[in-house]
Amino acid sequence: MSFFKKLKNRFVGNDNKENLEPLSPDETLDVQQEDPVHRAEVSESDAHSTIIEQPKKNEKKSEWEFDFDDDDLISIEEFEELEAQQIGAKFREGLEKSRENFQNRLNDLLAMYRTVDEDFFEALEEMLIQADVGFNTVMELVESLRMEAKRRNITDTADLREVIVEKIVEIYEQEDDKLQEMNIQEDGLTVILMVGVNGVGKTTTIGKLAHRYKGQGKKVMLAAGDTFRAGAIEQLQVWGDRVGVEVIKQSEGSDPAAVMYDAIGAAKNRGADILICDTAGRLQNKANLMTELEKVKKVLSRAVPGAPHEVLLALDATTGQNALVQAKAFKEVTNVTGIVLTKLDGTAKGGIVLAIRNELHIPVKYVGLGEKLDDLQPFDAESYVYGLFADMIEASTEEDNKAAEQLKEASTDE
Numbered sequence: 001m002s003f004f005k006k007l008k009n010r011f012v013g014n015d016n017k018e019n020l021e022p023l024s025p026d027e028t029l030d031v032q033q034e035d036p037v038h039r040a041e042v043s044e045s046d047a048h049s050t051i052i053e054q055p056k057k058n059e060k061k062s063e064w065e066f067d068f069d070d071d072d073l074i075s076i077e078e079f080e081e082l083e084a085q086q087i088g089a090k091f092r093e094g095l096e097k098s099r100e101n102f103q104n105r106l107n108d109l110l111a112m113y114r115t116v117d118e119d120f121f122e123a124l125e126e127m128l129i130q131a132d133v134g135f136n137t138v139m140e141l142v143e144s145l146r147m148e149a150k151r152r153n154i155t156d157t158a159d160l161r162e163v164i165v166e167k168i169v170e171i172y173e174q175e176d177d178k179l180q181e182m183n184i185q186e187d188g189l190t191v192i193l194m195v196g197v198n199g200v201g202k203t204t205t206i207g208k209l210a211h212r213y214k215g216q217g218k219k220v221m222l223a224a225g226d227t228f229r230a231g232a233i234e235q236l237q238v239w240g241d242r243v244g245v246e247v248i249k250q251s252e253g254s255d256p257a258a259v260m261y262d263a264i265g266a267a268k269n270r271g272a273d274i275l276i277c278d279t280a281g282r283l284q285n286k287a288n289l290m291t292e293l294e295k296v297k298k299v300l301s302r303a304v305p306g307a308p309h310e311v312l313l314a315l316d317a318t319t320g321q322n323a324l325v326q327a328k329a330f331k332e333v334t335n336v337t338g339i340v341l342t343k344l345d346g347t348a349k350g351g352i353v354l355a356i357r358n359e360l361h362i363p364v365k366y367v368g369l370g371e372k373l374d375d376l377q378p379f380d381a382e383s384y385v386y387g388l389f390a391d392m393i394e395a396s397t398e399e400d401n402k403a404a405e406q407l408k409e410a411s412t413d414e
Contacts, residue, residue: 003166004393011088011386012394013081090377091387094369098350102131102388106164110157116149120157124164131348132320134355141167141354161392165385172357172381180363180379183309183337189267190274191300191307194340195293195330196314198229198281201342201368205314206276207239208376209366214243218273223263224249225256225296226278236278243373246270256280257295264303277308290333297334311337312365315356317344323352327360338365341379345369350388353379 074082092099105127113120121142128138144167145160154160184190192209196202203226210220222240224247226232233249240247248263260277267275277300280292300307313336315323323341330336339356344367353364364379377383386393 002162002397004162004396007165007382007386007393008397010084010382011092011390013085087377087380087383088386088390090369090375091383092390094345094367094375094377095350095384095387097345097348098131099388099390101348102350103392105131106161107392110161113157116155116157116160121146128351131351132355133351134321134324134359137171137354137358140358141171144170161396165389165393168354168385168388169381171354172384180338180365182365184274185306185309189264189272189304189307190309191264191304192274192276192310192312193279193296193300193308194276194312194314195279195334195336196281197326200281200314200316200319200326202281202314203232203235203239203278205312205340205342205366205368205376206236206278207243208368208373209276210239210245210274211243211373212376213274214245219271220245220274220276221263221267221270221272222247223260223275223277225259225263226280227252227254227256227259228280229282232278232281256292257299260296260299261303264300264307268303286329286333293334310365311335312340313338313362314340314342317341317350317352317368318347320347320349320352321355324355324359327356327362331360331362336362338363340364340366340368340376342368345375350384353384 109120109123109127113123124145125138125142128141129135133141145163148154148163148167149160152163154163194202194206206222210222214220220243222236222245224233224236226236227250230252233252237247237249246266248259248266250259250262256279263275263277266272277296279296280289282289297308311334313327313330315326317323319326327336327339339362341353341356341364344350344353353367356362357364366376367379367384369375369377
């Protein structure tokens with residue numbers, strides 16, 4: 001099976017589905033997926049359950065619908081297929097700007113250069129660099145494509161489309177893919193420390209993470225450790241109220257380490273599963289930032305062995321290469337275990353994902369694909385490339401299917 005066909009089968013299914021869109025709130029698998037400002041109040045027990053209703057009589061059937069048995073249940077396999085298609089649709093919609101940029105440029109390139117030669121590879125390098133894939137990453141990717149073209153004896157640039165997408169996935173998955181998984185403790189308290197400069201969507205990310213874990217049945221608490229920025233504590237409290245989790249806070253200007261100490265105590269006393277800690281987005285200089293973060297980490301590790309279990313750096317995808325600069329700076333002062341790339345839906349330069357992974361060797365664990373609570377999605381390399389090349393992937397597999405049918409008809413006529 002070709003790589004394109006594999007991706008289409010995973011995210012679209014075997015049937016052709018045109019104008020693929022994410023599930024509507026009525027069709028969704030998560031009962032708390034509407035915008036937090038407008039969503040109706042949902043009880044905690046309801047938030048932990050999965051509800052899939054049969055369509056009403058004479059109601060138009062959704063393209064997502066599956067057959068129900070007598071108990072109004074679908075099989076695990078069908079549920080997983082439905083979930084994969086929902087995720088694929090989210091990445092497709094969220095990466096629309098980047099997809100238009102990538103696909104249009106690549107299609108123009110393939111139309112301009114029909115033969116795989118050095119001129120084509122140089123033009124491909126320029127295109128990828130403009131998409132913020134990063135210079136070093138581009139050089140590695142194109143060199144790998146040169147080798148693969150020689151190995152497979154590919155001379156037509158159109159035959160290289162699928163190889164390009166395959167190599168992008170390989171670049172991301174070249175190291176242990178388990179690093180993408182969140183280090184959530186099975187027993188006891190999990191502590192997640194959020195870091196990042198002001199304005200990148202750090203507080204919003206904390207709120208969405210809290211919503212995600214609460215929806216999984218976890219008891220979540222927040223710690224308002226950004227005591228320096230005016231309004232930061234209040235902003236976190238608003239998110240705590242929206243998603244229904246407790247926020248541990250002190251007055252503005254308090255010692256962040258003291259806030260963390262109180263938060264750990266409260267989390268233990270209340271039997272919390274996950275504590276998500278906010279931190280100051282910017283101090284006067286790198287030395288002050290490092291000192292502050294070290295104090296916070298020391299308090300956390302003394303109170304909970306192994307804490308913080310995750311140090312997530314929030315980066316704004318719309319800033320492009322500047323996000324890479326920020327990641328390098330934070331990596332110097334603290335042990336960042338993962339990236340949350342926010343506002344990916346707002347940029348045409350989604351290639352920054354590859355630059356971060358390949359040049360810093362830090363996994364992207366979550367990406368922001370929109371404004372809704374459930375638009376913060378766990379990162380997956382195949383979901384990402386499907387979002388970037390969905391139209392190309394589906395068009396290519398349609399062409400392959402037609403070619404196969406024509407070949408079958410020709411053999412039958414003979």
